[in-house]
Amino acid sequence: MTLILQVERLSKSFGGMRAVNALDFAIRRGEIRGLIGPNGSGKTTTINLLSGLLRPDQGTITVAGKRIDGLPAYKRAGFGVARTFQAPAVFKDLSVFQNVLVGGHSFESFGLKLRNVLFRQWSVLNRNADLVQRCMRSLEFVGLDHRAPALAGDLSYGEQKLLDLAKVLVCGPALVLLDEPAGGLDPSQVTQLKGIVARLRSSGTTILFSEHNVSMIMGICDEITVLNFGKKIAEGPPDTIKRHPEVIACYLGTKAADQ
Amino acid sequence: MSQSSAVARKSAATRAVWRSLEFRLLVLLAVLSLYPLVAPGRYEMQFADLILVYIVIALGQNIVLGYSGQISIAQSALAAIGGYTCALLCMKLDCPFWLAAIISVLASTSCAAFLGLLTSRVRTHYLLLVTIGFHIVVLLLIINLVWLTGGPMGLYPVPKIRFGNYTVLTPSNYYYVYLPTALLLLYFAERIRTSRIGLAIFALKSNESAALTVGVAPRYYLTLTMALSGFYAGIGGVMFAFLVGFLGPESFGLLSALLYIVIVVLGGMGNNYGVVIVTVGLNLLSDHLKVLAESWVMIYGVLIMVTIGIAPGGLPELATKLVRQIFRARTSSGGVVTEA
Numbered sequence: 001m002t003l004i005l006q007v008e009r010l011s012k013s014f015g016g017m018r019a020v021n022a023l024d025f026a027i028r029r030g031e032i033r034g035l036i037g038p039n040g041s042g043k044t045t046t047i048n049l050l051s052g053l054l055r056p057d058q059g060t061i062t063v064a065g066k067r068i069d070g071l072p073a074y075k076r077a078g079f080g081v082a083r084t085f086q087a088p089a090v091f092k093d094l095s096v097f098q099n100v101l102v103g104g105h106s107f108e109s110f111g112l113k114l115r116n117v118l119f120r121q122w123s124v125l126n127r128n129a130d131l132v133q134r135c136m137r138s139l140e141f142v143g144l145d146h147r148a149p150a151l152a153g154d155l156s157y158g159e160q161k162l163l164d165l166a167k168v169l170v171c172g173p174a175l176v177l178l179d180e181p182a183g184g185l186d187p188s189q190v191t192q193l194k195g196i197v198a199r200l201r202s203s204g205t206t207i208l209f210s211e212h213n214v215s216m217i218m219g220i221c222d223e224i225t226v227l228n229f230g231k232k233i234a235e236g237p238p239d240t241i242k243r244h245p246e247v248i249a250c251y252l253g254t255k256a257a258d259q
Numbered sequence: 260m261s262q263s264s265a266v267a268r269k270s271a272a273t274r275a276v277w278r279s280l281e282f283r284l285l286v287l288l289a290v291l292s293l294y295p296l297v298a299p300g301r302y303e304m305q306f307a308d309l310i311l312v313y314i315v316i317a318l319g320q321n322i323v324l325g326y327s328g329q330i331s332i333a334q335s336a337l338a339a340i341g342g343y344t345c346a347l348l349c350m351k352l353d354c355p356f357w358l359a360a361i362i363s364v365l366a367s368t369s370c371a372a373f374l375g376l377l378t379s380r381v382r383t384h385y386l387l388l389v390t391i392g393f394h395i396v397v398l399l400l401i402i403n404l405v406w407l408t409g410g411p412m413g414l415y416p417v418p419k420i421r422f423g424n425y426t427v428l429t430p431s432n433y434y435y436v437y438l439p440t441a442l443l444l445l446y447f448a449e450r451i452r453t454s455r456i457g458l459a460i461f462a463l464k465s466n467e468s469a470a471l472t473v474g475v476a477p478r479y480y481l482t483l484t485m486a487l488s489g490f491y492a493g494i495g496g497v498m499f500a501f502l503v504g505f506l507g508p509e510s511f512g513l514l515s516a517l518l519y520i521v522i523v524v525l526g527g528m529g530n531n532y533g534v535v536i537v538t539v540g541l542n543l544l545s546d547h548l549k550v551l552a553e554s555w556v557m558i559y560g561v562l563i564m565v566t567i568g569i570a571p572g573g574l575p576e577l578a579t580k581l582v583r584q585i586f587r588a589r590t591s592s593g594g595v596v597t598e599a
Contacts, residue, residue, distance in 0.1 A: 051472050075476075102475070
């Protein structure tokens with residue numbers, strides 16, 4: 001089994017608060033990994049560190065054998081790392097289709113050659129049938145193809161979350177980080193989301209997702225990492241995690257763990 | 260069966276041509292080319308040329324302010340760089356016009372790119388502060404380098420545009436040079452808007468961290484928008500200098516810089532057609548309200564406040580709102596009539 005993501009001694013402090021504290025974990029290719037923990041346990045900070053929106057104070061992040069912790073966020077897409085946001089990060093003034101087109105930004109790399117800047121960059125959207133097809137496939141994948149011409153800001157909250165996902169799938173990322181994908185969704189949308197995650201996995205994508213909804217995460221994850229106060233307190237398959245005394249303690253209080 | 264589908268395909272292709280940007284702009288070019296035939300006089304012709312100049316500069320402001328949401332007020336200063344460079348090259352070094360024009364547009368573009376690179380870490384009103392600084396520096400240079408720029412007395416006379424042996428002389432001659440230029444630049448701006456570059460810039464404005472995580476590099480694109488606005492400003496500056504024949508610091512004051520911001524806000528931030536229409540409208544209005552002289556500027560301030568308060572999307576939004584209201588009023592009153 002090859003590792004797609006390896007995190008070693010990852011740390012990040014905000015002032016005196018250690019949001020992520022010497023975190024170690026590794027994910028195998030093709031796995032669905034859950035990242036759970038109470039509020040403020042460092043889930044979102046971990047995802048921000050992995051996607052490059054925050055710089056780690058310490059530690060290394062290795063994706064498919066290459067260290068990416070020194071890279072700015074916009075270069076990480078090229079390494080196959082994609083992420084969605086807790087509050088759906090869509091471009092509200094653009095159409096749904098344009099949103100996924102932006103998602104395909106690093107599909108072709110242009111560099112700084114004057115010829116490319118002058119000519120290729122603005123012919124690409126009109127003439128690149130391959131990219132357009134990828135975008136439509138990505139929209140179909142999350143079931144938003146019928147909304148393609150709509151303005152992203154006019155979509156419902158749930159649809160915006162799906163669009164956020166569709167837009168990062170255009171380039172076919174190897175590792176997708178989902179930050180609380182089920183937050184704010186109604187039960188039928190959660191079912192739909194589960195289906196999408198399952199199909200994503202069968203297409204060979206590795207998924208790391210943070211979630212509050214414990215029952216959902218137990219259902220679809222291969223392994224779960226539990227954080228509390230920025231530290232890993234447990235790791236293992238869902239059944240082990242369910243019975244882990246420390247996990248029960250941090251979710252339900254120490255008295256419940258004693259019983 | 261196959262014949263009818265072939266016909267359908269052909270008609271679809273024809274419709275695509277009709278709808279295409281190129282076709283629409285060519286029609287616009289053809290229609291507007293007729294203006295010199297119906298223009299009442301020399302003054303109106305000259306005024307039309309001047310509006311074309313303002314349109315070009317405003318389109319540049321629209322790229323930086325409308326597309327990327329960066330509040331830059333450097334547009335007038337960049338136009339001044341373009342205009343002064345070209346005029347000086349032609350007047351002092353006897354440079355042929357085409358060469359001088361290329362050099363001066365390159366100069367304004369690279370100044371803007373440098374400014375963009377410097378400011379790629381700051382956003383919104385902080386950029387406003389930096390660009391006001393840039394504007395003041397450029398104007399002070401123009402005023403104080405008397406040996407070069409003529410200082411407050413200005414540069415006079417800037418020669419007419421010459422292509423080889425042909426001199427562009429009358430205002431209607433200028434119109435036939437400036438109209439295609441302005442429309443070409445409008446076409447260019449529209450193409451940028453829907454291109455990979457344009458989408459990346461709009462995405463950065465809309466949600467920077469989301470744009471970052473899909474691979475949009477902010478520094479590159481923010482520098483590029485500034486450079487593009489400098490490109491437009493440079494061309495506009497050259498057009499201004501060779502149309503008016505006189506260059507002075509007051510042509511590029513802070514108020515004129517503010518005017519471009521008013522135009523873009525009223526035109527609906529990022530809407531090129533809106534910007535063109537508002538440029539024409541405001542110029543016509545200010546021409547008719549010349550009696551008010553400088554206090555006319557006060558109206559700009561009121562216009563900005565009212566627009567942002569009522570319709571942040573500018574006049575296009577206001578127009579759609581109005582149309583919708585009228586439509587609704589009509590249908591509801593229609594309902595009353597049938598009930599009676």
